[in-house]
Amino acid sequence: xxxxxxxxxxxxxxxxxxxxxxxxxxxxxxxxxxxxxxxxxxxxxxxxxxxxxxxxxxxxxxxxxxxxxxxxxxxxxxxxxxxxxxxxxxxxxxxxxxxxxxxxxxxxxxxxxxxxxxxxxxxxxxxxxxxxxxxxxxxxxxxxxxxxxxxxxxxxxxxxxxxxxxxxx
Numbered sequence: 001x002x003x004x005x006x007x008x009x010x011x012x013x014x015x016x017x018x019x020x021x022x023x024x025x026x027x028x029x030x031x032x033x034x035x036x037x038x039x040x041x042x043x044x045x046x047x048x049x050x051x052x053x054x055x056x057x058x059x060x061x062x063x064x065x066x067x068x069x070x071x072x073x074x075x076x077x078x079x080x081x082x083x084x085x086x087x088x089x090x091x092x093x094x095x096x097x098x099x100x101x102x103x104x105x106x107x108x109x110x111x112x113x114x115x116x117x118x119x120x121x122x123x124x125x126x127x128x129x130x131x132x133x134x135x136x137x138x139x140x141x142x143x144x145x146x147x148x149x150x151x152x153x154x155x156x157x158x159x160x161x162x163x164x165x166x167x168x169x
Contacts, residue, residue: 003046004053006161010154011038011058014146019065021142029131033114033139035062036107037147039077041154043084044093044102055081068117076113080106100147104140111136 018034025032038058042051059074066073084102092098115132 001050001053002161003158004042004050004057006157007042007046007050007054007154008057010150010157011042011054012061013153014038014150015058015061030138031135032142033107033111033135034143034146035073035077035110035114036080036103036105037143037150038062039081039084039106040099040103040147041151043081043106044088044091044099045155048085051081051085052078066114068114072114072117076110080110096148096151099151100144103143103147107139107143108136111139 014034014037018032022030022032035058039051039055042054046054055077056074059077060071062073062077063070084106091102093102111132119132
């Protein structure tokens with residue numbers, strides 16, 4: 001389980017960085033969501049149990065700060081991890097471009113699911129869609145920029161901790 005702890009600590013670091021960026025961007029009324037990036041590496045490279053632990057813990061971390069029911073992120077992250085894990089053997093998961101593409105697709109799916117879960121409480125639903133789409137586009141751009149660094153960080157921390165992944169088993 002050392003691998004799950006190391007991966008979660010890197011996700012925790014990224015979550016703190018995303019929170020700081022969101023705080024800095026709040027004056028511009030912009031919000032970045034990086035849920036797909038939290039899950040991609042663990043879902044593609046770790047064992048199922050390690051990845052699921054990271055997904056659920058990352059979801060609970062996001063739930064602590066989100067205006068949705070507690071456990072919503074955790075459940076969605078667990079489902080997303082299971083789907084990516086199921087399809088990962090069909091992907092060239094050693095390639096950074098594939099990892100970034102998976103992070104982008106998972107981010108779109110999670111963003112849409114969370115938006116649909118939250119949009120019903122807004123008084124003017126039609127007015128929210130342009131803002132949601134702009135936030136999604138900015139989030140996807142941020143993931144493209146940050147993902148290669150984050151994947152390298154996760155691989156390096158796993159190597160430093162000598163934590164086994166599915167590749168090394």
